Amino acid sequence: MKLVMKFGGSSLADADRMRHCAALVRSRVAKHQVAVVVSAMDGVTEELLALADAAAAGTRAVAEAHLAALRRGHEEAAAALGEPGRVRELLDELDRLAGGIAAVGELTPRSRDAVLAFGERLATALFHRALTSAGVKARAFDGGEAGLVTDDRFGDAEPLVELSLYQVAETLGPLIAAGEVPVITGFIAATQHGVTTTLGRGGSDYTATLVGAALGADEIWIWSDVDGLMSADPRIVPGARRLERISFSEAVEMAQFGAKAMHPRALEPAAERGVPVRIRNTFRPEGEGTLIAREGDAPDGIVRSVHVVHDSGMILVTGAGMIGRVGTAARVFEALGEHGINIRMISQSASEAAISIAVGAGQLEAARAALEARLLRTGHARRVLVEPEVAIVAAVGAGMRGTRGVAARVFGAVAARGINVIAIAQGSSELSISFAVGRDAGPDAARALHDEFGLAKG
């Protein structure tokens, strides 16, 4: 098999953890072709951001403290991996970069990316060392060196996907065919002119799926600290269990509801080329994790998982004047959009007399003010009502599509627990049903659905 393995975060907390992950790679290289993607060590990205800000602000003492912390963490790991000098050059380069930012007194998005890239560059150098000292023939690459090209929107760069896939295949393909393991910095890439960029949303996972798609991998393994995707949050639903297999579209839907999964953007290259993604746990590597694959490959089941989005609020916009009036919804969304308010859920009855919108609790007041200014003042609506303490509950599963009676079961189960439903939304893709309930009823509603659809059973 051809495998791409991505490591990051707490899996790379220190030299011991790195050695452990290197062993996970080594145990596969005899039989498989492997490429590795590495993200920054735990906490390093935050430290780098703080360093960049401090440097730009001219607070030298603070900047030096951050530098020292970064130096300490990485040099300790390097020493423990038996090559104390492994990261010295990179750290010196970072030092000079911070000095340059301090001299200019300004942090451009471009230089911020250059600083951030050190998290992955340092971790990659260390992981490369861990692999080679474990006897694995490996070669380290920056994202740009590996062939990943993006536009120049620093901080949230968009890959030129076709070009990147072609170049990565050209650069890394022959290498893994020859049994060598490329170790690639996650999260970072380069413009066509060779300037370092970062991928923003999706980060290193995105790198992993791009590399997987480029190499035509059989699977992409995202090594993390969870056993996989769960049927529900076990803190809320004690009977929650690991999902063995789900489809890409289900995974995307779950991510929207806050499941600790991958960013939808990171799933895209894999979904498009049909390369399955497996979420696995480095702390329990014997587990199978969750396989995210094409729809046909997922097992049957109407509802696969249940989610609760806490800390939400509802706004109800009403008025007889809205009925049959074209453009009301546009006004609502414009008003919210202009104030940067993210809408979590929308529902409108066919009578058109009311629109209800769920937003994050923190944005509720801003949303109310925006709607009042835009709709009440102009007479486009009569009232803007606010329901501050709301939870959104969602059931996700591709099997709902075309299955009759799902809504009846969902709301029957919720009603049986005496929970009042405030608003309901279902997209026409039928991948999920979501509804709003009172804040305290959220967990109970989730448990009710989990039971109703038998998700606790294997």
Next chain:
Amino acid sequence: MKVLLLGFGAVGQAFARLIERRRADLYARHALSPSLVGVVDSRGAAADPRGLDVEALLEAKRRGGTVAALAAHGVHGVSVEAFIVESEAQVVVEATPTSVAAPGAALARLKAAFRGGKHVVCVNKGPLAVAFPALLELARHNRVAFRFSGTVGGGTPVLALAQECVRGDRVLSARAVLNGTTNFILWRMDRHGEDYDAALAEAVRLGYAETDPSADVDGIDSATKLVILANGVLGHPCVLGDVAVTGIRGVTREHVLAAREQGQVVRLVAELDGGLSVAPREIPADSPLHVPANLNALSLTLETGGEVALVGRGAGGPETATAILRDLIDIWHAIGSPR
């Protein structure tokens, strides 16, 4: 319009001559006055922001073997990619010979052109065969035009015909004779009863085939063109590896003569019909693909319009040069007058 020409062999030289010969006409009909601000060949380069003199270039190439021999404007040992990025040209014409086995250098030149914000006319099939979607993406990203009509059919507007056909109709299948050399060989075998080796020798003698004819006779050249046709026009993303290729080395005189008994002829047919293939096939003698000598032919089956066919000369320096000019005029109109 300032043009940087990469490659100064048969095609490049023909193009340089062509824009000189057509100068008055291009100006009168299109208000276009192309000017060669740079030329690169395998051994060096020449540059002049005011425009190089074509006769002097040809003379330098003839005498010194490279445009770098041009007095005052010639340079040896230039880094081609940097030269492209830094050139004042608005359009880069890539006219170096195709190498499907090693398209890396040509690809790097195209990337440099796009990176430098230049429009591109490409008649080199190599990079398109291996990285077509990537090149389209890169052109779009840099907001420049990318034309390649000379890669298939040479001067015969094969891609343009297909493009027009897919605009309002749906192409169900495409079949084509896209390689003049193999068509010549198979035609000779049929017409003169020659065996494969004798027909190939004649093709080499007439300059239709290279001394190493493998790219032609093994079907690689046809497959490359099919990939360009499929990707560029028919909306079928693919790379060379997706084409099932059989060449004509195994075609015997007996095979050709037996086909003739049945009213058929053997031709190397490139086909997009669900899958992609290039192989010697027996076709009816009255098929539009039954063309003589080194001609090319394309036959499209349209959902509504039925069969549409085009026949013309496929290769040759002067023919391909006209395709470059065609693309250049197209870009000129697409971008409007320069800022």
